[in-house]
Amino acid sequence: QSVLTQPPSVSAAPGQKVTISCSGSSSNIGNNYVSWYQQFPGTAPKLLIYENNKRPSGIPDRFSGSKSGSSATLAITGLQTGDEADYYCGTWDSSLSAWVFGGGTTLTVL
Amino acid sequence: EVQLEESGGGLVQPGGSLRLSCVAFGFTSGDYWMSWVRQAPGKGLEWVAKIKQDGIEKYHVDSVKGRFTISRDNAKNSLYLQMSSLRAEDTAVYFCARDLTSFTSLTGMDVWGQGTTVTVSS
Numbered sequence A: 001q002s003v004l005t006q007p008p009s010v011s012a013a014p015g016q017k018v019t020i021s022c023s024g025s026s027s028n029i030g031n032n033y034v035s036w037y038q039q040f041p042g043t044a045p046k047l048l049i050y051e052n053n054k055r056p057s058g059i060p061d062r063f064s065g066s067k068s069g070s071s072a073t074l075a076i077t078g079l080q081t082g083d084e085a086d087y088y089c090g091t092w093d094s095s096l097s098a099w100v101f102g103g104g105t106t107l108t109v110l
Numbered sequence B: 001e002v003q004l005e006e007s008g009g010g011l012v013q014p015g016g017s018l019r020l021s022c023v024a025f026g027f028t029s030g031d032y033w034m035s036w037v038r039q040a041p042g043k044g045l046e047w048v049a050k051i052k053q054d055g056i057e058k059y060h061v062d063s064v065k066g067r068f069t070i071s072r073d074n075a076k077n078s079l080y081l082q083m084s085s086l087r088a089e090d091t092a093v094y095f096c097a098r099d100l101t102s103f104t105s106l107t108g109m110d111v112w113g114q115g116t117t118v119t120v121s122s
Helices: none
Strands: A009-012 A018-023 A034-039 A046-049 A063-068 A071-076 A086-093 A098-101 A105-109 B003-007 B010-012 B018-025 B034-039 B045-051 B058-060 B068-073 B078-083 B092-102 B105-112 B116-120
Touching (some): A018 A086, A086 B105, B034 B105, B045 B078
Parallel strands (some): A009 A105
Antiparallel strands (some): A018 A071, A034 A046, B003 B018
């Protein structure tokens, strides 16, 4: 049972927009920065978003992050088949003194 | 090129020990917090441990406290994870990662190694 809750799967058609939610509490998302990661099978995770809504260099602006209260959202626009991957949110939990990840969301581009 | 390279994984019997290493290339690891993250077969990411630049402040996930210890040698640009009393549920790919910070807040992990596989089985 993850501290951060993500939907197990989401799907959308190529070219469309999809959002992935990440729900937490005041001890984690509510008072700390959220980051998002993309992972393809058999490879290391890749940072997509940090500090809630910042993109590392090289990440296209099709990927965006937002945070409201104790929830965060990753939005992907102009979906491509190459976006099919697992996506994870992560943040620091001040009560646990631990970094926590969401359970992960598998994106299918139909 | 900025990269991390893990080593030290392998097959170990339950109750055994293993030491993972992670070497940084292209940057000074001593300037950053560093982390270990693992992923069991078919499962999601699980953070294992973090260590501050000074090597003194460190955190571990509850499931490994008392069994695993994170450490670093900044002179060698290296990060370590000493694992003991290993259990079957510790079987996973172990990644090292570089932490980003904003003032005193941890904000994400931007550089990841390719991972090293630990299998705990008799």
